[in-house]
Amino acid sequence: MYPIETIELTKIYRKTSQGIEGIEKISLKLSEGQILSLLGPNGAGKTTFIKIITSQILPDSGEVFIYGNPLCKIIKESQILIRQQIGYLPETPFFYAKLTGWEFARFMESIYNCPLEEGGSLSFHSIADAFNLTSHLNKLIASYSQGMLRKLVLCFAITFGKKIIILDEPSNGLDPDSYLTLKDILRECRAQKRAILLSTHHLSLAQEIADEIAIFHQGHIKCKVKNDGSVEVLYKKIIHEVKNIE
Numbered sequence: 589m590y591p592i593e594t595i596e597l598t599k600i601y602r603k604t605s606q607g608i609e610g611i612e613k614i615s616l617k618l619s620e621g622q623i624l625s626l627l628g629p630n631g632a633g634k635t636t637f638i639k640i641i642t643s644q645i646l647p648d649s650g651e652v653f654i655y656g657n658p659l660c661k662i663i664k665e666s667q668i669l670i671r672q673q674i675g676y677l678p679e680t681p682f683f684y685a686k687l688t689g690w691e692f693a694r695f696m697e698s699i700y701n702c703p704l705e706e707g708g709s710l711s712f713h714s715i716a717d718a719f720n721l722t723s724h725l726n727k728l729i730a731s732y733s734q735g736m737l738r739k740l741v742l743c744f745a746i747t748f749g750k751k752i753i754i755l756d757e758p759s760n761g762l763d764p765d766s767y768l769t770l771k772d773i774l775r776e777c778r779a780q781k782r783a784i785l786l787s788t789h790h791l792s793l794a795q796e797i798a799d800e801i802a803i804f805h806q807g808h809i810k811c812k813v814k815n816d817g818s819v820e821v822l823y824k825k826i827i828h829e830v831k832n833i834e
């Protein structure tokens with residue numbers, strides 16, 4: 589059974605002369621201990637795909653299976669239980685600016701029903717330390733820089749994603765040191781057999797960390813391959829091919 593399997597996932601916002609806006613018939617599988625990176629131009633459908641898997645929006649058709657459990661056709665209460673298994677970094681996270689980092693972390697702990705202290709080197713405390721965030725946790729979130737905000741939510745995604753982690757643009761706003769830390773943490777998560785879905789515009793991140801690459805374009809997967817270390821060349825080739833067809 590796969591941590592994540594999607595079958596012909598479709599969500600069409602609009603049809604245009606160029607094609608569709610949204611996603612159409614996306615079938616993907618993500619195994620334990622695997623990092624799958626979604627790549628593609630702006631508007632290709634990566635976030636729409638992630639929003640359906642994290643049950644923020646419903647597809648028009650198709651289904652998502654989380655460890656074999658259908659996500660879209662079940663009642664809300666069961667969806668919440670499944671969501672608790674998924675550590676998630678949204679493209680645009682929401683914050684309570686008037687809480688301190690610690691207060692927000694305790695709030696998230698109660699939502700996920702998962703102690704912050706759990707997880708050894710991948711506990712909230714350890715990850716916050718690794719990201720040099722610990723000394724800021726007593727400060728109001730309103731005073732955080734963009735990078736600190738991103739790192740705080742990355743801490744949540746990794747702490748709570750004991751089996752599945754979904755990251756939408758995780759490296760945005762990270763300083764070089766934190767970027768290196770992120771890669772180390774993701775490698776450790778993979779070693780623990782977690783399944784990781786990663787959407788990024790940074791080809792180097794995908795190249796260095798992903799096991800598989802899926803390139804989205806106008807709501808479809810144009811290419812899904814194992815990462816052989818030539819992501820940049822592959823990406824250029826695929827985007828060049830689709831441009832020539834258009």
Ligand SMILES: Nc1ncnc2c1ncn2[C@@H]1O[C@H](COP(=O)(O)OP(=O)(O)OP(=O)(O)O)[C@@H](O)[C@H]1O
Binds near residue numbers: 610629631637679804
């Ligand atoms: N709520 C919405 N209502 C209408 N159209 C939407 C909505 N959300 C996304 N779209 C459209 O669906 C398409 C896919 O958007 P999506 O955000 O999934 O792309 P993306 O690959 O994540 O892009 P980016 O790399 O810029 O984040 C775009 O054409 C976008 O305008």
